[in-house]
Amino acid sequence: MARSSEPRRQATLASIAAELKVSRTTVSNAYNRPDQLSPELRERVLQAAKRRGYAGPDPVARSLRTRKAGAIGLLLTEALSYSFRDPAAMSFLAGLAESCEAAGQGLLLIPAGAERDDVQAAAVVQQAGVDGFVVYSVADDDPYLAAVRERHLPIVVCDQPRNIPEAALVAIDDRGAMKMLAAHLISQGHEHLAVLCMRLGRDRRDGVVPPGRLADSHFHVQRERIAGVQAAMIDAGLDPDILTVVERFDHTVRSGHSAAAQALQANRETTALLCTTDVIALGALNFARVSGIDVPSQLSVTGFDGISDAIRENLTTVRQDAEEKGRRAGKLVLSSSHSGIVAAETLPTELFRGRTAGPPPKQPPAIA
Amino acid sequence: MARSSEPRRQATLASIAAELKVSRTTVSNAYNRPDQLSPELRERVLQAAKRRGYAGPDPVARSLRTRKAGAIGLLLTEALSYSFRDPAAMSFLAGLAESCEAAGQGLLLIPAGAERDDVQAAAVVQQAGVDGFVVYSVADDDPYLAAVRERHLPIVVCDQPRNIPEAALVAIDDRGAMKMLAAHLISQGHEHLAVLCMRLGRDRRDGVVPPGRLADSHFHVQRERIAGVQAAMIDAGLDPDILTVVERFDHTVRSGHSAAAQALQANRETTALLCTTDVIALGALNFARVSGIDVPSQLSVTGFDGISDAIRENLTTVRQDAEEKGRRAGKLVLSSSHSGIVAAETLPTELFRGRTAGPPPKQPPAIA
DNA sequence: GTGAAAGCGCTAACAA
DNA sequence: TTGTTAGCGCTTTCAC
Numbered sequence: 001m002a003r004s005s006e007p008r009r010q011a012t013l014a015s016i017a018a019e020l021k022v023s024r025t026t027v028s029n030a031y032n033r034p035d036q037l038s039p040e041l042r043e044r045v046l047q048a049a050k051r052r053g054y055a056g057p058d059p060v061a062r063s064l065r066t067r068k069a070g071a072i073g074l075l076l077t078e079a080l081s082y083s084f085r086d087p088a089a090m091s092f093l094a095g096l097a098e099s100c101e102a103a104g105q106g107l108l109l110i111p112a113g114a115e116r117d118d119v120q121a122a123a124v125v126q127q128a129g130v131d132g133f134v135v136y137s138v139a140d141d142d143p144y145l146a147a148v149r150e151r152h153l154p155i156v157v158c159d160q161p162r163n164i165p166e167a168a169l170v171a172i173d174d175r176g177a178m179k180m181l182a183a184h185l186i187s188q189g190h191e192h193l194a195v196l197c198m199r200l201g202r203d204r205r206d207g208v209v210p211p212g213r214l215a216d217s218h219f220h221v222q223r224e225r226i227a228g229v230q231a232a233m234i235d236a237g238l239d240p241d242i243l244t245v246v247e248r249f250d251h252t253v254r255s256g257h258s259a260a261a262q263a264l265q266a267n268r269e270t271t272a273l274l275c276t277t278d279v280i281a282l283g284a285l286n287f288a289r290v291s292g293i294d295v296p297s298q299l300s301v302t303g304f305d306g307i308s309d310a311i312r313e314n315l316t317t318v319r320q321d322a323e324e325k326g327r328r329a330g331k332l333v334l335s336s337s338h339s340g341i342v343a344a345e346t347l348p349t350e351l352f353r354g355r356t357a358g359p360p361p362k363q364p365p366a367i368a
Numbered sequence: 369m370a371r372s373s374e375p376r377r378q379a380t381l382a383s384i385a386a387e388l389k390v391s392r393t394t395v396s397n398a399y400n401r402p403d404q405l406s407p408e409l410r411e412r413v414l415q416a417a418k419r420r421g422y423a424g425p426d427p428v429a430r431s432l433r434t435r436k437a438g439a440i441g442l443l444l445t446e447a448l449s450y451s452f453r454d455p456a457a458m459s460f461l462a463g464l465a466e467s468c469e470a471a472g473q474g475l476l477l478i479p480a481g482a483e484r485d486d487v488q489a490a491a492v493v494q495q496a497g498v499d500g501f502v503v504y505s506v507a508d509d510d511p512y513l514a515a516v517r518e519r520h521l522p523i524v525v526c527d528q529p530r531n532i533p534e535a536a537l538v539a540i541d542d543r544g545a546m547k548m549l550a551a552h553l554i555s556q557g558h559e560h561l562a563v564l565c566m567r568l569g570r571d572r573r574d575g576v577v578p579p580g581r582l583a584d585s586h587f588h589v590q591r592e593r594i595a596g597v598q599a600a601m602i603d604a605g606l607d608p609d610i611l612t613v614v615e616r617f618d619h620t621v622r623s624g625h626s627a628a629a630q631a632l633q634a635n636r637e638t639t640a641l642l643c644t645t646d647v648i649a650l651g652a653l654n655f656a657r658v659s660g661i662d663v664p665s666q667l668s669v670t671g672f673d674g675i676s677d678a679i680r681e682n683l684t685t686v687r688q689d690a691e692e693k694g695r696r697a698g699k700l701v702l703s704s705s706h707s708g709i710v711a712a713e714t715l716p717t718e719l720f721r722g723r724t725a726g727p728p729p730k731q732p733p734a735i736a
Numbered sequence: 737g738t739g740a741a742a743g744c745g746c747t748a749a750c751a752a
Numbered sequence: 753t754t755g756t757t758a759g760c761g762c763t764t765t766c767a768c
Contacts, residue, residue: 023739055518056494061761084462094452101479111469126424150423391755429745
């Protein structure tokens, strides 16, 4: 057991102990329980360690023994490099990172997102040495999510999906917020609304959304926000089935741009574009600008999230505190190891009345 | 050894093996080498696993055995939540994440940054179960960095610091790029330059920088960029000692704003503000705007990085591809385990001629 | 204050 | 194709 002298090998706790002719416990204590041994001995141990280039107890071995990884895993659907371009996701990440940092816990970004079959997806998730997972905005049929559930570790889901009983939840009232926004528009006289949304499923299906797909959407947030619009319509006595919905897979300003064009094409009477995210709304605004359509006199445009670019542009939107959401999610995973209870937190939202929504024009806008 | 039946306990590879009366190797193979056993047997194993709620081999135990963690660690000096507000850092992170994702490796954000003493810093780094580290823009006397070096794992340093022989390097020619920018300004007639820079040391020392501190700066990038300005001055026969340098600890637009005010206060003849980052430059521009100073006719302002906000504002700056830098860094750590060689890559930069630099005014700007 | 024993859960030779 | 044998490096009772 005691390998007393092997020259070219990384030092281990055992080798240091052997060199000093003390027990492994003592060396371990030197690092983990300084009060359990005399300062002099501790000093000797630390000296020997430094001499041998020993960096302290191997984190992996320690994790195995203590059954804690000292990190929590973050699952993002999108290819990571995509997520990093989404301001709302970044704010969330910032908040989450803050919680982890405060607790001295690492935050492991799970390499999900690349094209992988289910088996590989599972492998990637299985490989993660973490004490819990935070799942941000993934489809409810996401294979990575399925793999995460298999791990039987604490899970906190954000925004999506809601069909996981064992997971804690941090969310906002997407439907309510969007309903309020739509009602605001309707009260100003809009009757022909269109929604521009992000992907509704894991497959790329850009275009005008047929009714069936809406109900089948695997993205909770999108589904809810659209449902909010429909609820407002129903309340106002409008037929929700006449709502035009345009879907885009990529969550980019470009997508918003082309989606706006498509929505107006599909229904020329449209007077308001309700976008399910600010990024898309910014694209829609962009489209209006290059098409010579004045906002809001000829067309109203609204967003959702309250990212700084949108606020700067004075976009009418729903503000939410994505950073706080991240912080909450972090605290929840970090604490859920102790308490067995699964919490559900709903954070507030606020209607931001910008300059991009107003009464509808007498004539719908003409497209160039 | 074989604990055949213990009811309330998470299943392990051994328990599955025992239940099926096969060896542990077989179960292991079912996951790691499907070709090493018959499909039927494999199926039986997987079935039993599912039944018992076994998620597959414990990642920590596997890491211990295989000596690979399947993740690389990222060390950021700033409190994580700060870094997430820095567009250049985010681009870097996006690129790095992309490399990791492609390789199926996790990216662990080390919880550095919180106020911690050196011992705690070391502990946090020691705790990280990773196969290598990427160090982004930290001071060369950073305690976390010291702890990272102790780990004796592959290290890739970005931008800073250069005094680590065992680390691979990804950088740009900060000095050269800044020198070119300064020369450009000088050639247009500017003689009274000021530099607005980020923190030069780990302590907060906002204000006009005395000569000594400049030389002692622990932040390589800042030091180099300022040196670039001075080099251009020397080339042009200007006395580099008359250069005004204003330092700010926080890397924010606000900081840039106040730093600009201070620089102009300190030397009323100043006709050009060279900022070491775009974020600061945006703040300087902001200051000029609210002070009624026209840019560039009364004051020239330049940045560094080429973040999208800056390009949109048409700021005269140095563009670099932060995302590519991240990608490169990722590839380097991931490969440096094999090859023992330590590489050094220098990425190109490009002068972006925006609208914020022009010839100096006859009269220096008056401050409100 | 220090040591001995017993694994944490897994994989990698090597045999069978 | 499957099983046996040894640990990977560490922490943790429990004695001394």
